[in-house]
Amino acid sequence: MKSNSAVLKPINQRLRAYSRIEISGDVVIHNDEDLYIAPLANLSAGGCFITQLNSIPLGTEVRVVVRSTKLKSPVQAQGIVVRVENQARVGTAIEFTSIPEESRDQIQTLVYEHKVQSALKIL
16 A cells, blocks of 8 residues: 555645754844844755744745854845744744855755764764
């Protein structure tokens, strides 16, 4: 019998195109009117989650600069606010709509290295 496990997963897991990692750092977020700096919680080549910031309205187009000691250089991207959380976890999810290929590659390499290190710890 064929498994339907994909059907049973929450929709956000089925649609996730890129793996993410928890990573410390900060994100500078700006649009035409406001500038914010908030802690980075996780990062993927498709976007990021920023904690302690929930005042940017859903659907707002923003420019971001992601900085972390784990990154070789800051990542600059354009994005859109796709989720704002106000309950158990306060924060904002930003989906990248435009990101330089070098930045996307840098993030994907970091995620891959993190997965390899995690796998080696299990063995």
